[in-house]
Amino acid sequence: QQQVKQSPQSLIVQKGGISIINCAYENTAFDYFPWYQQFPGKGPALLIAIRPDVSEKKEGRFTISFNKSAKQFSLHIMDSQPGDSATYFCAASLPGGSARQLTFGSGTQLTVLP
Template structure:
């Protein structure tokens, strides 16, 4: 059972455009939703995270939008740059459950072309 579904698998965006990656979750107990960025040969790096008490969080060019009723959240990358080309993973976890283990989406490979 895939608890976090991520789409699209791959995305090609022109430099300066907006990249949008979507995730949907099933477990309503999830209450922490981070996004990770991973470059080839490197470990995932925490990019931005949101809790369900807010509908949007912005950090620089990166914005998370969160829709609790639809059980969906998305990452928007404004003014996308070639250096943003990487694989992006959404994730979810449950606080207070002891483990805080992350359940990941399958990833989106983003290519930003000049």
């Protein structure tokens, strides 16, 4: 059972447009929601993350919107650039004092056309 569901699977956006990727989660105990960007052959790199007590977080062109009641969160990439073309993963993590693993979404392949 996929605990974090991500859509769309692929996304094509024109340069300068807005890219929107959505994720939904099942477990209400998740308390940390990061987004990762991954280029081919590279490790995932953290883009931006949010906690459930915040409804929106913005860093540069990247914004996370969080809807706790709907158990959904989304990544918005404003003014999308060809260099943003990559695979994006949402993820979720449980709280706790010991080591925890991330549960990843299935990924979105973003292509930004020049």
